[in-house]
Amino acid sequence: MKQKVRIFSCTPASWEKRIYNEISKEAWAQWQHKQTMLINEKKLNMMNAEHRKLLEQEMVNFLFEG
Template sequence: MSRTVFCTRLKKDAEGLDFQLYPGDLGKRIFDNISKEAWAEWQSKQTMLINEKKLNMMNVDHRKLLETEMVNFLFEGQDVIIEGYTPPSK
């Protein structure tokens, strides 16, 4: 049975995550307040960030940058901005 959360990112009730995907207090906050849909959006943005900025997940500073961007995206409503990236036109 799926659980419903009020998603902070989407500002609506939506299907919650099945389990905590991120460690620690931040992971608990994500589990309690972020929907599957918003998490999927973040995963797409995360992939773009890693690729476009050539982040190395072995580098502590790069992981901190990614975590900061994640918090800003999921909880502060800020979009991920990548310099030089132009979304494809429809």
């Protein structure tokens, strides 16, 4: 049985329900690690709307299209 994901991050609200219903706890943990790497390596600022949009696209690619 797949464990449900608890979402405590800067995840856009529009994705929360889909992530909760479709993504395993393990996949979410992998994404959180990848997200941290991206923020650090690309020096993303989560106060910047363009940076948040970039991270959102990376999340979609990683969780749903990867």
